[in-house]
Amino acid sequence: MVDEGDLRLLGPVGIWRSGRLLGPATPQQRSVLATLLLSRGQVVSLDRLSRAVWGQQPPVSARNAIQGYVSRLRQLLAQTVDVGLATASPGYRLDVDPMRVDLYRFRDLAGRARTSRPERAGDLLREALRLWNGPPLANVAGEWLRETFSVTLTEERMTAVEELLALDLDSDRRRDAMAELSLLMSEHPLRERLAYLTMTALHQEGQRAAALEVFRETRQRLVEELGIEPGEELQRLHQQVLCADPPRTRASSPEPVPPTDVKTGTRVPAELPRPVYGFAGRGQELKWLDDSLTGEDRVCVLSGTAAMGKTALALHWAHREKIRFPDGQLYLDLRGYDAELEPLTTAAALNRLLLSLGVDTTGVPGGFPARLGLYRSLLAGRKILLFLDDARSETPIEQLLPPSGSVLVTSRHRLDELVVRCGARRRSLGPLPDPDARALVDGVLGTASTRQEEDARDELVRLCAGLPLALRVAAANVAARPEASTTAWMTELTAGNLLAGLVVDGTGNNPVMTAFSGSYRALSATDQKIFRALGGVVEADFTAEVAAAAGEVPLAVARASLKTLAAAHLIEHHATDRSRFRFHDLVRLYAAAEAARTPAWPAIRQCPSDLEFLDSQSPHAPPDVHFWGSAVACC
Template sequence: MFRILGPVEVWWGGRRLDVGAAKQRFVLAVLALEVNHVVPLDRLISLTWADDPPPAAAKTIQAHVSRLRTVLKTAAAETDGVALVSERTGYELRADPMSVDAHRFRALVEQARHTDDEHAITLLREALDLWRGEALAGTAPDEVRYRLCHGLDEARLVAVEDRVDAELRLGRHREVLGELTGLVTAHPTRERLVGQHMLALHRSGRASEALEAYRHFRTRLGEELGLDPGTALQHLESAILRADPSLELPPRSARTAVTTNRVAVPRQLPTDIASFASRSRYLQELDALLPRDDDAVPRAVVLSAIAGTAGIGKTALAVHWAHRVADRFPDGQLHVNLRGFDPQAPVEAGQALHGFLLALGVDPQAIPIDLEAKAALYRSLLAGKRMLIVLDNARDTEHVRPLLPASPTCLAIITSRNRLDSLTARHGAHRLTLDFLSTDEAVALLTTRLGRQRVAAEPDAVAELIELCIRLPLALSIAAARATTQPTLTLSRLAEDLRDERARLDVLDTGDIDLDLRAVFSWSYHTLTAQAARLFRLLGVQPGPDISLPAAANLTDIHIRSAHGLLTELTRAHLLDEHTPGRFRFHDLLRAYAGEQAVEGEPETQRRAAIHRLLDYYLHTSLAAACCIDPHREPITLDAPQPGVTPGAITDHEQAVRWFTAEHTTLLAATARAARAGFDVHAWQLPRTLGTFLDLQGHWHDDEDAGQTALAAARRLGDRAAQATTHRGLGWTYTRLGRYADALTHLRRALVLFRELGDHAGQAHTHHCLGFVYEQQGRYTEALIQAQHALDLSRATGDHAAQAWALNALGWAHAELGNFQQALTHCHHALRLLRDLHNRDRDGEADTLDSLGYAHHHLGHHTQAIAHYQQALALYRELGNRYDEAETLTHLGDTHHVTGNQAAAQEAWRQALVILDQLGHPDADQVRTKLTQLDPEPEANASHGHDSAE
């Protein structure tokens, strides 16, 4: 038995063999991992010396193999069919795969997936007992061990999770609870384990601990990766919260004294705004908060914007609504502008109380000096009265606390740029989140200010003005004021002036400090702590539409916990919006202001260093995510990240997809910024790491733009390898877009460069891409030739994954030429290679299963065809590979159609059409034609398919 799941050992005939020192044991382990396959000599050398081999490396490997061969011969292992043989390109260990513990482990795990829970537990325990520690322990550096064993390590954890699932289904939650606690501690970001732990806790009567485990996981995931828990875990939390009976096991039987002057009723509301935008939704929400005669609880209403941004119209809404309901408060309305963020000194609570007491008729000589005494008198005078109090522009909760009424017949409205969380928590205030204007509300505001005729005369300019002013009431009001004071200024010209982001704040500068956007923003900015102000400035130079918590920490070179506190300070000040958990953004006008503050407050070297750190974070994290999606991608060497950069720890496919989904727009913006700022290495490498995700999701136009940026950067660097790689990437993307002439131009240039560089792997991949172009053009003989070139080169490099891709391409080309038996032979060979890989290539498996289905279909083996298509679909859906999912759905529909199952054919084609329409792919027309031949209303089919997909 060859034992590599722990310290490398060989046992034969009941005794342990001496297989030498660490490097010799490592060589044996690599050969055992790839048992019955030739391991190329250059690969053995690269792995054994971690890409830094000595001059005599080949002779050293030869000596190791010779000694190992002698050990096996002495132990008479050859009589059991074991042999260590030399081949032209490398060495091969020939043996029964079940004599290698790693392969036996995988076989047992596979068996467990096809039996009942009790037997599965036994098989999985047997499989896991094969592990005696880290695979290859003590023989290789961590980096090399990770390259070789990451897939095995992941399979080990999955096996543990599978066993725990089976135990939970059998009602053994108490038995596994202690084990799960330890597992979650060891693997705190592994969602499946967390879910199992939560379920075990819940079933053990510890629901509150289950919910606390979820909250702890959500916080950790957000801080470390800027991600939310997956949908399944969110649903589990919801089910525990509502004590969903489905979480419980079925029954066992079903299982396996102040004087006041008489004064006029105070009516202190400011003048209502004639041009007030409707805001009907918020007015209705406020109406619902009006006190009733039987109310027993005082009300306090907080008006805030999305993160409370300045200029959103908080005061306008408060004052307008107060006028609307003034008659409901016959004892009066009090108002004070607390100037919490004004450049002058704010109005303190004591000052405001003094004014309110005077308005309520208290003799000036009777007003107490002490703040608490003033507040007590104020509350006493309001008792039993129906009064409305508007506290405008508060700084924080303490600013308004003494001004809150205690009588349930009164109502207080508080406006603030801060969220006033403690006012909500301690005083039961209702937070009203005030959003930007709707488009209709913005048009109404401009119509009121400019007149119906002028607005109607330039509808396109009006629409552009609204978007450039981000539907912010203050910005629109300033723009309208400029147009009003300059009657000859067309709205089109005003919109043109606003298009320049760098000058937009200048255009919206009125000279009036109360209406100048810079001044209004500055009042919030200058209340920040020094660290929060620095973060705000640097966020003004980050390239994306939003930013995650880890990215912000890397941008500013601070600990993630410190970054979280500063981001919270910015959101509370309404200078930033946490639009989804862990992701932050500000609107374009605030972004422009932050950028100006960065130029004024941060030296150019500091701004450039911040961008460098952020680009390093994105690049290194993107590569980690790309490797999880495609473990067999061609390697790319990155420079070490800048000091202070902590890349995200992406460890599995699901996390990688979620990270790319959240970040890909930002990564595209980062690529463009890198090119503009002279970070050309980042500008070509970022698209290289992002490309697989963009291809899977069908974002081919984005991939094209990024690829062109990358190619220009590679040319500026004079890096021919980077140029070759980028030409090939563009060739693939143009093939996806149906631009075959452009694809061939780039791929042929890539091939020339790879040949000049002597890069056989690069050539093989490029031949594969050329074959794909020819296949798409219907030039199947040429596609066959390219696939054969790819196969020959891949065999020379010893790349089994690339060999499998080439064999599948050969099979597909043979199928298109009518050679279906040859197609089956090549594709079955490809599938065997793919399933023998240590890091599973699910996309390659899915492609090959689709090819097998296609060949079986044309041979009339319709049952086999459908089975292969369904397996391919399951893999494509796991991967999020939308285009190939649509292609396989089309093939599946074709088979159903031939067998006479028209309903199944129609459903498969409908689902394919929905995806292709969403991708904007030209193949949609072919599928629509198929549906039209079954049903004369293809558009109805498309919409019906969309509904069913949702």
């Protein structure tokens, strides 16, 4: 028991201290507490709190009643420590250490178990499951909270139970595990994972007939009650038993079978890739996502320069908020700017989504329109998150939009047509502020030990100009050195060229250059030419007239090209003068490098310094336009 107070969701909702229940006293107050805990650290609107208490038909006095419930909750929470319930427009925010809440302790223990050795994993899972005291949210008011969250929470518990049973089957707890499996199969006859474990255990015991009978009964129930066949993994195991193939040595290692929604018979996908470790900052952007994807079926676009951390931010938010999407999370990499693979076609993307939903696309007739109709039918009315990563254009996104649920898109392009035609919300991601960039570096390297090291890290943050990928590469290279000294590595980096120096040690790979090159390759030949030309312009910002002179093109062509480059986040508008544009520091270095590599650009020559100016002799350059050579070309 946690002396300073336990906050519980996994069973009856309540606040406990030293083994004693403090409250809340009424179901309505418990609904408010549960909603705030489920959105820990985020602002929860009064409308959502009202829905949690009364469903879709709140009384006229709902706002005043919610304020009263919050006031009484504050009195209860005052008896614990380090818990804050703040008023924050348009509602309230509960700030609490996640390890004080049974749900988040459960998730932490279950997550650690998945990366631990089997003996330790079993102990962690047993500790996690002991936190459950009955059905989740058992004593809240109304049905909205339970209908929205209980299925997902119960699924998390059953997944942990199945993982523990798989481990126990490979230990001296085998007999107990088999007995528990028998009981669970009678309670959950449609869970294919339980059937898989039961069949595996019986097969390992030499009881082939019994294992085959489990498959027969499970298949019959799935067909009769849901109208579906068993999944691929269960059918593969059935064939192994039929052929008397040796069973797996570890029952805990089958390929996972996505859970099935017993109401609809469709799979509940959980496809989010692993989040980026050491994520830092982006508080305003996370709040924007919270506000934009709460309560309604919305489309949100995160756009920004290559290597700006769009996918990392989207993944961080999606993992944090996946409980909002009890019907699953679909993920698809559209490969818009992949260095080696062509962008995913809309038809291929649709086929992958159907496979994720458990559909055998080889048996769907009628081509693309029929499959698109099936896809929309499967997702109609479902609270699902569709994460479309690295989009290059609006076309596949528009066609793949589900009839309900939320869509999160990342792209290097602004995708303005999605805003116009689909009502999407869009936010451009800028560089990390210096404090957040420094937090990212410190997260990789630990606390600086000397003042000299502090100053070196601040200089590293300045040179990388808030670009998360550049910061990660630099910090990783420092961490890989035996002396782990930013000071020593910075001396080496600044002796050469910054962009060329951002190579991952021992690989020869420059992730930042690779990311920028994907955006550059997507441009037309004219836009590429102007981009290269602008890489040689000395001024911190520039106009269309400067671009026309530098690129030796008509002014109208230069204006159109600047709009294209801005939409692709290769340049940006000046903060106070929309007629002027500017580069991110590292993108400028890349543009200069491309100019130096391109024979068609004679005005730039190699030089020993990034800031060595050239006396331009170009007849197309006005007197106030100067050009400089990039040290990238000299290194």
